[in-house]
Amino acid sequence: MQQELWRATAVFSFSLFFGWSLGFPLQIFVISLAIYLLWSFKTISKIFLWIDRGMRNIPPDADGIWGEVADTLNRQRRRHKKSAEKLRTLIRRATKVTESLDQGVVVLKKNRTLDWWNTSAKALLNLRSTDRGSSIINLIREPRFIEYINKSEFAGSIKLMSHVQKDVLLEFEASFIDGQDIVLVITDVSRLSKLEQLKVEFVGNVSHELRTPLTVLRGYLETLEDLPDKNALETKAYEQMEKQIVRMQSLADDLILLSQMEEESNEPQNEEIDIVSMLNTIIDEAKVLSAGRHHFFFESQPLILQGNHGDIRAALGNIIFNAVNHNPDGAEIKVNIQLHENGIMIVIADDGVGMPVDEIPKMTERFYRGDNSRNSKSGGSGLGLAIAKHALTRGNASLDIISRPGQGATFECWFPLHTN
Numbered sequence: 001m002q003q004e005l006w007r008a009t010a011v012f013s014f015s016l017f018f019g020w021s022l023g024f025p026l027q028i029f030v031i032s033l034a035i036y037l038l039w040s041f042k043t044i045s046k047i048f049l050w051i052d053r054g055m056r057n058i059p060p061d062a063d064g065i066w067g068e069v070a071d072t073l074n075r076q077r078r079r080h081k082k083s084a085e086k087l088r089t090l091i092r093r094a095t096k097v098t099e100s101l102d103q104g105v106v107v108l109k110k111n112r113t114l115d116w117w118n119t120s121a122k123a124l125l126n127l128r129s130t131d132r133g134s135s136i137i138n139l140i141r142e143p144r145f146i147e148y149i150n151k152s153e154f155a156g157s158i159k160l161m162s163h164v165q166k167d168v169l170l171e172f173e174a175s176f177i178d179g180q181d182i183v184l185v186i187t188d189v190s191r192l193s194k195l196e197q198l199k200v201e202f203v204g205n206v207s208h209e210l211r212t213p214l215t216v217l218r219g220y221l222e223t224l225e226d227l228p229d230k231n232a233l234e235t236k237a238y239e240q241m242e243k244q245i246v247r248m249q250s251l252a253d254d255l256i257l258l259s260q261m262e263e264e265s266n267e268p269q270n271e272e273i274d275i276v277s278m279l280n281t282i283i284d285e286a287k288v289l290s291a292g293r294h295h296f297f298f299e300s301q302p303l304i305l306q307g308n309h310g311d312i313r314a315a316l317g318n319i320i321f322n323a324v325n326h327n328p329d330g331a332e333i334k335v336n337i338q339l340h341e342n343g344i345m346i347v348i349a350d351d352g353v354g355m356p357v358d359e360i361p362k363m364t365e366r367f368y369r370g371d372n373s374r375n376s377k378s379g380g381s382g383l384g385l386a387i388a389k390h391a392l393t394r395g396n397a398s399l400d401i402i403s404r405p406g407q408g409a410t411f412e413c414w415f416p417l418h419t420n
Contacts, residue, residue, distance in 0.1 A: 047073075104186035107177075112136050112149060115181065124186050126164045136184070149174060149184070159189065169193045204259035210252040218245050254383040257314065258366075261390050270395075273312060275305040275346070279335060282317045286324050286333070293329040299336035303344065305415060311391035315399075318384035319348050319411045327352030331408075343416035351408040360401045364389040 047070050050057070055077045098105050104121030108114060113135050117127055125139060137146055140163065148158050149172075157173035171187045225238045283296055290296075305312070323333045331352040338345040355363065364385045389399045392413060403409035 102188070104184075106136070106184040106186065108136055108149075108182040108184060110180050110182075112182070114139075121186055124162070124164065124170060124188065145172065148172065149182075159193075200259050203255050207252045207255035207259065210248065214245055214249050214252065218242070218249075221245065251383070254387060258383060258387050258390065261311070261387070261394060269308060270306050271309055273305045273307055273309055275303050275312075275337065276300045278309075278313060279316065279337075279346075282313070282320055283335065285317070286320045289321060290324045294324055294327065295330070295332045297332065297334040299334075301337060301339075303337060303339075305344065307395050307397070307415065311395055315388040315391040315397075315413065316346065316348070318388040319413070322384045322388075323348065323350045323352070323409075323411075343414060346413040346415070347410060348413070349408060349410040354405045354407045354409055355403045356405055357403070360403060363401060364399065 050070070051073065055073060058074070098118040101118065102120055104124040105118045106114065106121045106125070107116040113133055114127070114131050116132075117125075121127060127139075131139065136149060140146075140160075142160050142163075144158055145160055148154075154174045154176065157171050159169055159171045162168035162170050167190065168188060169190045171189045172184060173187075174182055174184045177183055221238060221241055225235075225242075230238075279298060279300065283298055286294075287296060320333065320335070323331075327333070327350050331350055333348070333350045335346070335348050338347060366383055366386045385399075388411075392399050395415075397413060397415045400412040400414065401409065402412070
C-alpha cells in the first residue's frame with residue numbers, strides 16, 4: 001500500500017512539473033491520470049480473470065497494491081486448499097468407518113426425508129438411489145416407528161420385525177445432530193433375540209423340571225422326620241435338608257416367574273388396583289415371615305393405580321420380603337405412598353445394614369449377592385430384586401435404590417401418569 005502511494009505521488013508530481021515546464025500543467029496531469037487508471041484497470045482485469053478461473057495457477061504479475069491483493073488471495077487459496085484436503089480426508093475416513101459397520105446408518109433431514117445411508121442400511125432397508133429425498137415413513141409404515149421417529153426428543157430405541165427379510169428383528173435408535181438432522185442407527189438383533197429366547201426357555205424348562213424331584217424329596221423327607229427314635233444328629237440333618245429343599249423350591253418358583261415375564265412379548269394388561277389393600281396384604285405376609293423380628297410402618301391414603309396386578313404384586317412383594325430377609329432383628333421397615341402431579345411413588349425404606357454405593361447397580365441382576373447380609377444364610381434366591389425391576393419396567397414404571405452401608409436402604413417405585 002505504501003509503495004503504491006509513493007508511486008502515485010511520484011507520477012503525479014512529475015506530470016505536474018513536466019506540464020508546468022511545457023506550459024500545460026493541467027492537461028499533462030489529466031493525461032498522466034488517465035494512463036495510471038488504464039494501467040490499474042488492466043492489472044485488476046488480470047487479477048479478476050485469474051479469480052474467475054478458480055485461482056488454479058500462480059497469480060498474474062502485478063506491482064503495488066494490486067500485487068499485494070493478488071498475493072494475499074493466493075495465500076488464502078493455498079490455505080483453503082489444505083483445509084479442503086483435510087476435510088476430504090476426514091470425510092473419506094468417516095465414510096470408510098460407516099461402510100465397515102455391520103449396523104445400518106441413515107441420515108435424515110429435519111423433515112424426516114432420507115439424505116444419506118451406508119451399505120448396511122441399504123441392505124437392511126432395501127434402499128435405492130431413487131429413495132434419496134423420500135420420507136422414511138413411506139418406507140417403514142409401522143405405527144410404532146412413525147410415533148418414535150416423529151418425537152421431538154429421542155430416548156431409547158424400538159425393535160421391529162424387518163419388512164424386507166423374514167424373521168429378522170431390527171433395533172432402531174435415533175438421535176439429533178445439532179438439533180437439525182437425525183442419525184438413525186439400525187442393528188440386526190435377530191441372533192441376540194433368539195439366544196435370549198433360548199436362554200429364557202432353558203431356564204424355564206429347567207425350573208419346571210426341578211419341581212417334581214424337589215416335591216418327591218420333600219415328601220420322603222417328611223416321612224423320615226415322622227419316624228420315631230431319631231437322634232439329635234438325624235433331627236438336625238433333616239431340618240437342614242428341609243430348609244435347603246424349601247430354598248430350592250423358592251428358587252425354581254422365582255425362575256419360572258421371571259421366565260414367564262420375559263416370554264410375554266406383549267405389554268401387560270392394565271387394570272384398576274386398590275394399591276392400599278394390596279400393600280396391606282403384602283405387609284401382613286411380611287409380618288408372618290418376620291415372626292415379630294421387625295417393625296412395620298405403613299402410611300397410606302386411598303388410591304387406585306392403573307397397572308398389571310400380578311406384576312405390581314410381584315415387584316412390591318419382593319422388595320418388602322427382601323427387606324425382611326436381609327435385615328437384622330429390630331430393623332424398621334417403612335412403606336409410604338407419595339402423590340405427585342405426574343405420577344405416584346411408593347417408597348419402601350429400612351434402617352438395616354444397607355449396601356455400598358458401587359453395589360447398587362448390581363442389586364437387580366440375577367443371583368447377585370452383596371457382602372453384607374445378602375448371602376445364602378438369608379434363604380433368598382437372589383432373584384427378588386431382578387423380578388421387581390423387570391415387573392416394574394414392563395409397566396413403564398421404574399425402580400431407584402438409595403443406600404449407604406449401615407444406614408439402611410430406600411427403594412423408590414415410580415409409576416408415571418397412571419393414577420386416578
